[in-house]
Amino acid sequence: MPELPEVETVRRGLAPWIVGKKIKKIELVHKGGNRSSTYAPLSSVEGAKVENLVRRGKFLWFELNRDLALVAHLGMSGQFIIQRRSADVEKHLRVRIDCGDRKREIRFIDQRTFGWVAIDKLVREDDELIPQSFARIAPDIFDKKFDRTAVISKFQKKNSAIKRVLLDQSVMSGVGNIYADEALWRAAIHPERISKKLSEQEISTLLDAVSFVMSEALKQGGTSFDDLYINVNGESGYFDVELEAYGQEDEPCSRCGTQIRRITFGNRSSHFCPTCQPKRSAKRKDEAKKVRVKRG
DNA sequence: CATCGACCCTGCGGGC
DNA sequence: TGCCCGCAGGGTCGAT
Numbered sequence A: 001m002p003e004l005p006e007v008e009t010v011r012r013g014l015a016p017w018i019v020g021k022k023i024k025k026i027e028l029v030h031k032g033g034n035r036s037s038t039y040a041p042l043s044s045v046e047g048a049k050v051e052n053l054v055r056r057g058k059f060l061w062f063e064l065n066r067d068l069a070l071v072a073h074l075g076m077s078g079q080f081i082i083q084r085r086s087a088d089v090e091k092h093l094r095v096r097i098d099c100g101d102r103k104r105e106i107r108f109i110d111q112r113t114f115g116w117v118a119i120d121k122l123v124r125e126d127d128e129l130i131p132q133s134f135a136r137i138a139p140d141i142f143d144k145k146f147d148r149t150a151v152i153s154k155f156q157k158k159n160s161a162i163k164r165v166l167l168d169q170s171v172m173s174g175v176g177n178i179y180a181d182e183a184l185w186r187a188a189i190h191p192e193r194i195s196k197k198l199s200e201q202e203i204s205t206l207l208d209a210v211s212f213v214m215s216e217a218l219k220q221g222g223t224s225f226d227d228l229y230i231n232v233n234g235e236s237g238y239f240d241v242e243l244e245a246y247g248q249e250d251e252p253c254s255r256c257g258t259q260i261r262r263i264t265f266g267n268r269s270s271h272f273c274p275t276c277q278p279k280r281s282a283k284r285k286d287e288a289k290k291v292r293v294k295r296g
Numbered sequence B: 001c002a003t004c005g006a007c008c009c010t011g012c013g014g015g016c
Numbered sequence C: 001t002g003c004c005c006g007c008a009g010g011g012t013c014g015a016t
Helices: A003-018 A147-154 A160-168 A175-185 A200-219 A282-295
Strands: A025-028 A050-056 A059-064 A069-073 A078-084 A092-097 A106-109 A115-121 A122-125 A128-131 A261-263 A270-274
Touching: A003 A078, A003 A106, A003 A200, A059 A128, A059 A261, A069 A078, A069 A106, A069 A160, A092 A270, A147 A200, A147 A282, A160 A175, A160 A200, A175 A200
Parallel strands: none
Antiparallel strands: A025 A092, A050 A059, A059 A069, A069 A115, A078 A106, A092 A106, A122 A128, A261 A270
16 A cells, blocks of 8 residues: 555654654564564564664665664555554554653554564665665665666666566665556556667656656655555545546546546556557657558 | 566455 | 455565
């Protein structure tokens, strides 16, 4: 469910409650909140001070003053909530963290259990230490490590649908199904076009669209369709009203009026405007025309 | 290697 | 009313 803007909204909400504080207690309430293999029991970070709360793409890292990392991923339905200690235990409560506040605690709740909270070891990346689970994840578009030229050249080598590549977290992280569809719509690129057949200009336009749409969403506190995505105070984001493609099947495209279509591939839905986002690029269409003329 | 589908899990809404 | 199906902002893994 949550993509970069939603995870960043959570990070910003969580930071004041945990950064500079000690993890007094961390408790695995229910398995599933810890499905991914954990390097050590959660309790091994009790007593550690949280120096910083860092995000790469959709992954969160509680940077500690010890040789371990506390990491988390929200999966499809994970939530971090600031909750009164005395509040009833939620049905899908997985992990609770005592951050030293007298009245409140941090709770990790996850209905579908694709999310996790785990301990990771630290590994070297360039000249710094990062959690092992971050190592496979490419920097997101807002990261100072993001190398636009290198990313464009990765796109130009992928023999796969452009939408798949956008969702590939080892190329560029943070983009999920909503913002992939939104960015492709803005860049007027059909989701099934082959990545390496796009021009450098098209990929560049697409990256600008990714950046634009995710910054706009972040300003609105992310996208919420229901109470599965909420910030740490239980509030929804408002970007959903600005979606142009995702979830807009049969609605008119705001640029040309054509009905937005939904197709499925790669086990997910893609929404696009068949007119604005032709399957073949204008250039290729042009070439095909020439061939037809030649053949006469 | 690179690519792709299946799969993990729970709950909801629509069609019958 | 109930049941069954498809669908959902995620990643990982094994087969090819």
